[in-house]
Amino acid sequence: MRTLELDVEGWGGHRAGQHLDVRLTSEDGYQAERSYSIASAPGERLAITVELLENGEVSPYLVEDVRDGDVFEVRGPIGGYFVWNDDDPEPVLLVGGGSGVVPLVAMARERARVGGTAPMKLLYSSRNWDDVIYRGELETLGVEVVYTLTRQQPPGWTGYARRIDDDMLRDVAFAVDERPRVYVCGSTHFVDAAADGLVRLGYDPMWIRTERFGATG
């Protein structure tokens, strides 16, 4: 995992939750393109957080090889659906699996940056504690963070230790009558489990915005 700060000529700013595409072109003209969520809040220096995927075509370069001053092609900002507006007063439930937390952190950072008062809660599913991104910072953003560690837990762990299920969502999610906005991001199975579970709790599907991550890096 690595966070890269990008300096993009002509970048007009972005909204919390958007992503960008990175395109790499080899000397023989072969191109590989991948999407990365923007981790920084609007108004902060543009940053992406990239998870290294073994055998990936783009992430090994971004995580292991790229150096200060290197240049590559970026397209964006992208997305008008999976975005949160900081003047939105409704409570916000963020549900992230693995690196799917990145665009959600941009939303939490944006809320902190503008002094937003909308209640915001993050349910963050990670394989283990070492894989939790932005540890430390998350506690400082004024957002309630609930972790579940699905594969391995540190000694003395008292939090959730299983995949997201309906009981967990019922414990963590805002009550239905609060009409929260929900953003779910992660692998396809994770996103569908969380979104379907929330609908079973009585959430209106239109409150739930989802973004599925692919497994190619």
Added chain:
Amino acid sequence: MTDARTLDGNAIGGLLLELFGVELTAAPCTCGGCGAREEVARLDVYVDCPGVVVRCRHCNNVMITIVRGPERTRVDLSGTRGLEL
């Protein structure tokens, strides 16, 4: 029908932006099969085909295909009833 390769319209936001010059993930799109109307971001997308296939999340109808060739890109919208910009 959804499996680990099933992405959603967010995944092709950059491609659509490049092809059409506007942000389309929030644009409502009506299925030509069942008539369901959903934002592009809420459609099922497969990018590991030859090209891109966009399917209705309700009836699985193929709504859009996008095939990039060396000279031109072919966008087939025959499975949709309308795209609102």
